Amino acid sequence: MTTLPRSTTAATPPQAGPVTTGWRRHRSTLLIVGALLAALALVVLTQGPVTRAADLDPDNPGPGGAQAVARVLDDQGVVVEVVRSAPALGTTALDADSLVVVTSSSDLGTSTTRALLDQVASAGAGLVVVDPGVRLLDTLAIDGGPTRIDVGDGVPGSCDDTTYDDLVLVVDGADAMPLDGCFSDALAAQDTIGGDLTLLGAGQLLSNDQVLRGDNAAIALRLLGGRERLVWYVASPDDLVADDGIGITSLLPDWIFPGLAILLLSTVLLVLWRGRRLGPLASEPLPVVVKAIETTRSRGRLYRRSGDLAHAADALRAATRSRTGARLRLGAHVADTVVVDAVARHVGRPESEIATLIGAGAHAPASDRDLIVLANDLAALEEEVRRA
Numbered sequence: 001m002t003t004l005p006r007s008t009t010a011a012t013p014p015q016a017g018p019v020t021t022g023w024r025r026h027r028s029t030l031l032i033v034g035a036l037l038a039a040l041a042l043v044v045l046t047q048g049p050v051t052r053a054a055d056l057d058p059d060n061p062g063p064g065g066a067q068a069v070a071r072v073l074d075d076q077g078v079v080v081e082v083v084r085s086a087p088a089l090g091t092t093a094l095d096a097d098s099l100v101v102v103t104s105s106s107d108l109g110t111s112t113t114r115a116l117l118d119q120v121a122s123a124g125a126g127l128v129v130v131d132p133g134v135r136l137l138d139t140l141a142i143d144g145g146p147t148r149i150d151v152g153d154g155v156p157g158s159c160d161d162t163t164y165d166d167l168v169l170v171v172d173g174a175d176a177m178p179l180d181g182c183f184s185d186a187l188a189a190q191d192t193i194g195g196d197l198t199l200l201g202a203g204q205l206l207s208n209d210q211v212l213r214g215d216n217a218a219i220a221l222r223l224l225g226g227r228e229r230l231v232w233y234v235a236s237p238d239d240l241v242a243d244d245g246i247g248i249t250s251l252l253p254d255w256i257f258p259g260l261a262i263l264l265l266s267t268v269l270l271v272l273w274r275g276r277r278l279g280p281l282a283s284e285p286l287p288v289v290v291k292a293i294e295t296t297r298s299r300g301r302l303y304r305r306s307g308d309l310a311h312a313a314d315a316l317r318a319a320t321r322s323r324t325g326a327r328l329r330l331g332a333h334v335a336d337t338v339v340v341d342a343v344a345r346h347v348g349r350p351e352s353e354i355a356t357l358i359g360a361g362a363h364a365p366a367s368d369r370d371l372i373v374l375a376n377d378l379a380a381l382e383e384e385v386r387r388a
Helices: 003-011 013-046 067-075 086-090 110-123 134-139 216-224 256-278 292-306 309-327 336-347 351-358 368-387
Strands: 079-083 098-103 126-130 147-149 174-176 187-190 197-200 229-234
Touching: 067 079, 067 216, 086 110, 098 110, 110 126, 110 134, 292 309, 309 336, 309 351, 309 368, 336 351, 336 368, 351 368
Parallel strands: 079 229, 098 126, 098 229, 126 197
Antiparallel strands: 147 174, 187 197
């Protein structure tokens, strides 16, 4: 009867102990995780609006963006509407008071460009295409392509349109359009699409880092601020999906095929040139007999050129052992030590002296002079064996 309370009181402490110990063990980890979550929530709540990184994007505040021009136009009362895809542009209502400016024009496909032209022509709106390429100019039914021009310290405006008189264009680089225009044809316009079409080959004048150079700001405002509404179309690579005229040849640069033709012609000329230098083939009956003295001299020249005195000395000693062994009738495959012993007994000289001359483990000569001395000693030894 008295044992039950003792067992009950003994079992009570282990129940509360692990709970307290576990909380203390993981308290630091939980505090750290809570602090990280609070910091993440603070960053999410306080971060600014998402900016774009594409060149000449009106929401890009970087050096290559065009946020400065877009904000100035908005301050001047021009309604700036940004469109970032061909489907979004197709659903945008245009009228005669609208101007569409297209940046990232290299991402326009053939069908996308045609749909854009039809939409602008039907609405009587204006169209400005920034830095168009050859493929886009072909779609616009404009013959020729852009050519690089030297802007230098600036290009003054000189054209029939008095809008840009007394203004100077200053950019790092520009392209001349295949139309008559202003600023050495870097800004050209025509009226062949049912509306005003302007090609701008100096897109850098719209960028944040170059808009304040020269009269770039005034040129940009007069170019894009002439109508009440500006639809800024930032072409996307997704607009190429519906392109029915794009292929591998249209994606390659224009110089690739002339370059390949020049490379092929150069290869043919090189083959003809080197083929004539080789001369005609000469037939010779086989087997070709080469004199032993020619082989010996050739090997000697190779040894001398490479400076391999040890290899040359081994060749001389091996030849001496072969000839003296044959003269003493020792056989063709006799050991070197047997030849050394037989020659020593035949000429009556110490075996160590003969081993120094013709032994396989003899020391290599240290210079050409020592090699010549060794050759003379071997020749004298062979003569001595022959006389004995």
